[in-house]
Amino acid sequence: MNFDDTHTDLREYLSKHIPADKKKAAGVPIMLLTCMDSRYPQRILETMDSLDLRGKYDQLILAGASLGVVHKNEWKQTFLDQLGFALEHHHVTEVFILDHRDCGAYRYFRDVTPDDPAKERQAHLDVCREAVKVIVEKFPQLEGEVRCSLLPIETIDQLIT
Numbered sequence: 001m002n003f004d005d006t007h008t009d010l011r012e013y014l015s016k017h018i019p020a021d022k023k024k025a026a027g028v029p030i031m032l033l034t035c036m037d038s039r040y041p042q043r044i045l046e047t048m049d050s051l052d053l054r055g056k057y058d059q060l061i062l063a064g065a066s067l068g069v070v071h072k073n074e075w076k077q078t079f080l081d082q083l084g085f086a087l088e089h090h091h092v093t094e095v096f097i098l099d100h101r102d103c104g105a106y107r108y109f110r111d112v113t114p115d116d117p118a119k120e121r122q123a124h125l126d127v128c129r130e131a132v133k134v135i136v137e138k139f140p141q142l143e144g145e146v147r148c149s150l151l152p153i154e155t156i157d158q159l160i161t
Contacts (some may be wrong), residue, residue, distance in 0.1 A: 001035035010047045010151060017147055023052055027091030030057035031083060034098045035065040035105065038144030040151065044098065058086045064150060066097045066124065068127070071109055079140050087139060095142060097131060099124045100151035114153060124150050 022029045030053065034044060041061075048057060062068025068075045086092040101120060106112040113121040126145050128148035135141050 005063050006131055010043060010048055010098075013149060014047060015051055017096070018051065018053065018094075022094070024049050024058055025056070025091075025093070026076055028058050028086065029091060029093045031092045031095045032057055032059045032098060033065050033069070033079070033095065034059060034061050035068075035103055036063050037067065037100060040098070040100060057093060064103055064109070064127075064152055065099045066128045066131040067099075067103075067105050067109060069097075069134055070127060071105075076134060080134070083135070083139065087141075093142075093145060095135060095146045097146065097148040098151055099128065099129060099148065101153045121150060124148075 018030065032044065032048075034040060044059070048054065060079060062075055062079060064071065069079050070076060083092070083095070101117075102114045103112075106120070106127075108131075110123050112120050114120055130147060132146045132148065135146055
């Protein structure tokens with residue numbers, strides 16, 4: 001498993017980790033697991049389009065992204081069922097889990113806030129490790145093909161009211 005929060009630019013991160021041949025691969029080789037937070041879908045869509053990957057990825061959305069895989073058995077089963085379908089019918093070969101800082105699910109279920117970035121990062125790292133273990137146990141062919149990242153907070157600094 002790879003966990004990476006060293007790149008603050010999503011496009012740079014994905015272009016580094018998605019091989020160019022994925023654009024020409026048969027089927028839909030990439031699965032993105034993202035959080036339901038409304039700050040990120042457009043950013044992810046624009047990034048994937050800019051990398052010429054439209055039609056080359058499936059996207060699953062669960063509260064907390066990685067947390068959604070391990071939080072409740074029902075959520076885990078939903079994720080695994082959908083991933084199994086994508087593997088069989090879309091020929092997915094790689095999974096990207098895109099967690100993000102200041103996540104409401106992590107705040108609510110794990111009492112993690114961005115006030116302590118080291119604690120927040122560690123919580124995401126621990127949950128990502130657990131999620132990857134769940135994924136690889138069910139789908140051993142994905143060993144070494146699951147990446148987890150921690151996207152930065154998108155904030156606006158108010159200057160004048």
